[in-house]
Amino acid sequence: MAELYSTFSRLLKANPASTLIDFGFVPPVASLESQESSYHPFLLIEGNLGVPANAIPPLCRFSHSVFFKLANQFSADHKCLADSDLDELDASSTCLLLMNPEIYTAWNIRKKLLALQRLNATEEMALIDLVLSKHPKRPAAWSHRAWLLPRLRETSTNIDKLLTHELKICDQAAQRHRMNYHAWTHRWKVVRTAPLDFRLSAFKSTRKYISSHISEHSAFAHALAVLESILKDPDFTTPLELFQEQVLESMKLIVSYPGHKSPWCYLQGLFLISGRCGLSTVVVDARVREELGIVHSVAIETVDGSQFSEVDVMDWLEALIQKHTFDVSQKEGGILVPLFQFASWIIQASKRVIESRKGVAESGTIWHNQIEIALDFQLYLLLGVDGVDDIKMDLKQNVKDAGGWPSFLLAV
Amino acid sequence: MTPKLAVAKHVTYVQELDNKKDSFEYWAGEHLRLNGVYWGLTSVHLLKHPEALDSAQIIEYVMSCQHTNGAFGGHIGHDPHLLYTLSAVQILATLDALDRIDADQIATYVKSLQQPDGSFSGDEYNEIDTRFSYCAVNCLSLLNRLRQPYIDVDRAVEFIHSCKNFDGGYGSVPGAESHSGQIFCCVGALAILGRLELIETDRLGWWLAERQLKNGGLNGRPEKLEDVCYSWWVLSCLSIMDRIHWINRDSLVDFILNAQDTEGGGIADRPGDVSDVFHTLFGVAGLSLLGYPDLEPVDPRYCMPCSVIKRLGIQ
Numbered sequence: 001m002a003e004l005y006s007t008f009s010r011l012l013k014a015n016p017a018s019t020l021i022d023f024g025f026v027p028p029v030a031s032l033e034s035q036e037s038s039y040h041p042f043l044l045i046e047g048n049l050g051v052p053a054n055a056i057p058p059l060c061r062f063s064h065s066v067f068f069k070l071a072n073q074f075s076a077d078h079k080c081l082a083d084s085d086l087d088e089l090d091a092s093s094t095c096l097l098l099m100n101p102e103i104y105t106a107w108n109i110r111k112k113l114l115a116l117q118r119l120n121a122t123e124e125m126a127l128i129d130l131v132l133s134k135h136p137k138r139p140a141a142w143s144h145r146a147w148l149l150p151r152l153r154e155t156s157t158n159i160d161k162l163l164t165h166e167l168k169i170c171d172q173a174a175q176r177h178r179m180n181y182h183a184w185t186h187r188w189k190v191v192r193t194a195p196l197d198f199r200l201s202a203f204k205s206t207r208k209y210i211s212s213h214i215s216e217h218s219a220f221a222h223a224l225a226v227l228e229s230i231l232k233d234p235d236f237t238t239p240l241e242l243f244q245e246q247v248l249e250s251m252k253l254i255v256s257y258p259g260h261k262s263p264w265c266y267l268q269g270l271f272l273i274s275g276r277c278g279l280s281t282v283v284v285d286a287r288v289r290e291e292l293g294i295v296h297s298v299a300i301e302t303v304d305g306s307q308f309s310e311v312d313v314m315d316w317l318e319a320l321i322q323k324h325t326f327d328v329s330q331k332e333g334g335i336l337v338p339l340f341q342f343a344s345w346i347i348q349a350s351k352r353v354i355e356s357r358k359g360v361a362e363s364g365t366i367w368h369n370q371i372e373i374a375l376d377f378q379l380y381l382l383l384g385v386d387g388v389d390d391i392k393m394d395l396k397q398n399v400k401d402a403g404g405w406p407s408f409l410l411a412v
Numbered sequence: 413m414t415p416k417l418a419v420a421k422h423v424t425y426v427q428e429l430d431n432k433k434d435s436f437e438y439w440a441g442e443h444l445r446l447n448g449v450y451w452g453l454t455s456v457h458l459l460k461h462p463e464a465l466d467s468a469q470i471i472e473y474v475m476s477c478q479h480t481n482g483a484f485g486g487h488i489g490h491d492p493h494l495l496y497t498l499s500a501v502q503i504l505a506t507l508d509a510l511d512r513i514d515a516d517q518i519a520t521y522v523k524s525l526q527q528p529d530g531s532f533s534g535d536e537y538n539e540i541d542t543r544f545s546y547c548a549v550n551c552l553s554l555l556n557r558l559r560q561p562y563i564d565v566d567r568a569v570e571f572i573h574s575c576k577n578f579d580g581g582y583g584s585v586p587g588a589e590s591h592s593g594q595i596f597c598c599v600g601a602l603a604i605l606g607r608l609e610l611i612e613t614d615r616l617g618w619w620l621a622e623r624q625l626k627n628g629g630l631n632g633r634p635e636k637l638e639d640v641c642y643s644w645w646v647l648s649c650l651s652i653m654d655r656i657h658w659i660n661r662d663s664l665v666d667f668i669l670n671a672q673d674t675e676g677g678g679i680a681d682r683p684g685d686v687s688d689v690f691h692t693l694f695g696v697a698g699l700s701l702l703g704y705p706d707l708e709p710v711d712p713r714y715c716m717p718c719s720v721i722k723r724l725g726i727q
Contacts, residue, residue: 057436060436060439060440061439068489071489072489100440102443102444103442103443103490104443104486104490104491104493105443105485105489105490105491108491108535108537111537143534143537143539146539147537147538147539179633179635179636181584181589181591184588184589185583185584185585185588185589188585188587188588189585192587215635216635217589217633217634217635217636218589218633221577221589221590222589224578225587225588225589228587229587260635261634261635262634262635265579265634268579269578269579272578272579273578276578376622
């Protein structure tokens with residue numbers, strides 16, 4: 001065990017984190033026996049470092065015992081440790097954290113070593129990059145990063161470069177683990193206090209990310225938060241244009257990728273933040289209709305050949321609403337009615353997209369999902385109006401009994 | 413055919429967790445052992461088998477994780493943190509052993525973590541998260557120290573409120589994505605603080621109810637897979653807001669029961685996966701909230717037996 005650990009430490013000393021690109025676990029090897037002339041059993045290929053699966057437990061246990069023995073002495077009185085002991089604390093915590101980044105006490109000791117200037121902050125950030133390349137959603141690693149960033153910022157001569165690197169790491173971590181809450185939250189912490197120009201370019205890059213990650217709700221939620229901060233910025237001169245562009249973009253996504261919930265949530269969010277940003281939403285109507293090429297109330301053929309139209313959906317929903325005493329005019333701000341229409345137009349436009357995929361086995365399911373999300377979306381708009389509980393329960397009951405769904409839904 | 417709740421198997425499963433000390437998995441979870449003890453202990457209490465674990469042994473272990481400032485680490489020799497301090501206080505409260513600790517000292521530690529904006533840091537290194545607001549509020553409530561001079565309650569509420577999103581949910585910091593785990597922390601803290609009027613009940617209730625998927629299980633955010641632990645995070649909020657009827661009870665009960673290991677004991681994140689003590693607690697606690705028979709009632713704010721909360725004189 002000791003030899004394995006010392007080979008690993010030797011490797012990292014000669015190849016510090018800033019020279020490495022990627023860290024990972026690789027299949028077990030037949031022999032863990034170390035050889036002085038090489039780094040066997042560890043793999044180091046063009047900056048990519050691999051640890052064989054069967055080396056993990058012995059490496060962990062040994063570095064753990066080295067680390068905690070020294071850490072306890074260090075906590076009692078760090079001055080009693082020799083320089084070589086402090087180097088060993090660095091080496092053992094590095095090894096331990098690459099294997100298991102949740103050992104927060106090891107990150108804490110590193111914070112203390114940084115304060116004593118036994119470690120270099122830039123090199124420390126590179127170590128976190130390396131840890132996150134294998135463990136993209138480990139909270140203790142992100143926490144250490146958030147602690148280190150302001151310290152690095154204080155001494156940085158190029159803040160823009162520093163922050164751009166943060167976005168890069170966040171996007172990589174998001175790619176490696178979808179819906180990575182820590183990566184998106186860190187990204188938000190970086191962006192929210194940045195200058196307007198930086199936020200605009202960060203927003204642009206997230207929109208690009210979204211276009212290839214349509215079910216990544218975290219990315220949509222992040223985009224919405226950044227957008228709101230831009231719309232509210234007194235230095236930003238064209239909030240209405242940007243807002244309208246976003247409404248249109250989200251509707252195009254909904255139509256192009258039917259059955260996905262995230263773009264619907266984004267559209268919903270756009271309308272809910274519009275009031276807070278002092279924007280009127282109704283102006284979008286005409287342009288959206290034109291762009292989506294929507295023809296009102298035209299019957300469209302379903303996958304199995306039965307007929308339905310946008311009117312069917314609205315009729316069904318209205319009948320459901322009328323069954324309960326309900327007053328649409330209760331909803332203020334003039335948002336409700338256009339939004340109801342939006343949802344219906346979207347359903348129509350989606351239909352055309354799905355139709356063009358006739359023959360695809362799951363098109364029925366996609367259509368069913370799209371309709372269900374759209375109805376959810378419409379009912380959500382009624383929140384805060386008396387009787388919404390009952391409508392919601394009625395909808396649930398309908399789903400359960402199946403018999404309650406409108407006929408065109410039962411057909412698919 | 414959905415199995416019944418395998419009470420005896422789950423109790424044995426929790427009892428045997430500590431006999432796996434040689435396994436690498438046991439070792440790898442060392443940094444959060446104190447959380448693990450809370451999950452296991454609360455599980456057997458909710459399963460109505462409090463005698464299954466040795467109280468004296470647990471209390472001694474908990475005390476061995478305490479630091480001189482009163483706070484607790486995740487295991488012996490690990491640094492103090494609010495996450496483990498809450499678990500320690502919850503365990504001692506459940507075992508009626510709060511006399512083993514100096515409540516004033518712990519409350520002073522918690523106070524030291526409150527920031528000027530009302531938020532809480534998890535430890536001395538200033539990571540801010542609504543999870544830590546919850547830990548602070550829950551912990552001080554159990555210690556009957558939820559007041560000045562220990563913490564600024566109004567500011568604590570203000571920070572939580574600033575984390576509310578357009579969808580009615582809450583994230584870890586202002587503007588962060590709504591997440592059922594964070595929502596539990598915020599709603600739970602506001603419930604303990606008696607400030608539920610700040611919650612948009614219908615909007616949040618709707619969002620939470622939408623977490624139920626076709627298979628009956630709940631997810632934590634849109635477009636995520638279902639997971640048994642959300643049977644707790646989502647359900648406890650719906651319970652606090654009196655909206656549990658907004659989800660389908662029977663299909664969720666079936667989902668949790670199907671995630672059990674009926675032979676080896678324990679509950680997994682979803683049917684077919686390997687069980688663990690974390691999901692065992694949140695599965696059992698979820699079933700308790702859903703009124704599954706022969707379980708100890710659980711308090712949705714504290715995730716502890718109602719009888720313990722009552723004994724402490726908390727309303």
